[in-house]
Amino acid sequence: MERIKRVIEWLKDNDHSMAFIQDKTSIFYLTGFYCDPHERLVSLLLFPEAEPCLICPNMETSLVKEAGWTGEILGYSDIEDPWLLVRQAVEKRNAVLTSCIVEAPRLTYARVQALQDAFPAIKLIDGEPFLMELRKQKSAKELTTLKEAAALADYGVEVGVQAIQEGRSEIEILALIEYELKRKGVRDMSFGTLVLSGDQSANPHGNPGQRTIKKGDFVLFDLGVVLDGYCSDITRTVAFHHVTDQQQDIYETVRKAQQAALDACRPGVEIRTLDQIARTIITEAGYGDYFPHRIGHGLGMEVHELPSLNETNTDRLQKGMVFTIEPGIYLPSIGGVRIEDDVVITEDGYQTLTNYPKNLQIIT
Known part of the structure; x- marks a missing residue:
């Protein structure tokens, strides 16, 4: 969790509302959990003042736990919309989203649209340089x-x-x-x-x-x-x-x-x-x-x-x-x-x- 703490401190220092981490390598670096989800969404949500959560397909939840993740896990089936879980996680934490950290070079246009549909007022900010700096x-x-x-x-x-x-x-x-x-x-x-x-x-x-x-x-x-x-x-x-x-x-x-x-x-x-x-x-x-x-x-x-x-x-x-x-x-x-x-x-x-x-x- 030490790496996650560093990201959360960075969110606080820069007044960012949330980090939406969805690259498989970044998730592995921060949580110890690795999988290749193909087209499915696996996302780590980090907040400056609330507990993080990890969203993944139901088939991966046991592997998340085996990797040592002790935070909230939100699983979904192949016929469910994972973006509903993203919205629910934010609402549960009473988070007011004004800015969201994303990995711009790794985020597809479809996922940009999904984030903006879920949170129309949000401003997306590239956090890739900071995350890569952590790994150097x-x-x-x-x-x-x-x-x-x-x-x-x-x-x-x-x-x-x-x-x-x-x-x-x-x-x-x-x-x-x-x-x-x-x-x-x-x-x-x-x-x-x-x-x-x-x-x-x-x-x-x-x-x-x-x-x-x-x-x-x-x-x-x-x-x-x-x-x-x-x-x-x-x-x-x-x-x-x-x-x-x-x-x-x-x-x-x-x-x-x-x-x-x-x-x-x-x-x-x-x-x-x-x-x-x-x-x-x-x-x-x-x-x-x-x-x-x-x-x-x-x-x-x-x-x-x-x-x-x-x-x-x-x-x-x-x-x-x-x-x-x-x-x-x-x-x-x-x-x-x-x-x-x-x-x-x-x-x-x-x-x-x-x-x-x-x-x-x-x-x-």
Whole structure:
């Protein structure tokens, strides 16, 4: 309930009447209850001067209790209107609604209309920045889970590298990775696993397919797992059988850029500095036009969250922040290299959570 208390204090400090939280990740962060409700409404209602309540389908009420929620639960069946329960909860608390906090980027237009129909005089205010700010610095418990998730990502890359064979397809290797992770107890991946080879590795977010591994290919792995609600995200690139001088130069440039960005990670450093350091190294090596994305992104309950590690972000690193550092170079017809680690800011520096080796491996 400590996280909920912080939101309620924020409501009080800013004279907001209610918070309408309906994103599944936000609800999990605040209550410990996670489900994917599909089109059904699951909502946490928070008030500055009244008890909170959670609205969910009847089929989820037992799981809400198992998660440790001790507040009011309002359940509904598939033939009932959950918005009636929202109105009833407000009326029961004699709340006078003038403003309501919502998660604007995650709220559908249909739900905006439903809220405005239920409370015509209400003003909707985006509370997403505040909620995301709460999640930026991880607790010791969160860091333990993130480290375990990162170790599983390391294992996934290990399985993928060991599965490389001439004539074996990207999708076959991908299936082997996910099969072995399932055997470790992983239920969900953080995102669609990438195994990209040859010229396909030059597409940062390409689609694994039936292309088979050939001698001289780069093979790029990008994967992560979800463990107890927290994500990991790792990228490693290896070569099969042999590399050209240009391929080796590309790889070493990315490795050097990543290490330089990592070396700058410590509390108080402007976030844009990390991107600028890596981008300068890649640009001076002649590959600046082939590094098309930011240096990294925040990591936690979602695989992409705050902070955004781009070259214009002037926010400063803080102890407990977790994010990725992932420079890349992608040359059409030749292939791409990306090296990505999960990183936590410590008292006076950083620690990488992912630890699979980063020296250029040539698989034979």
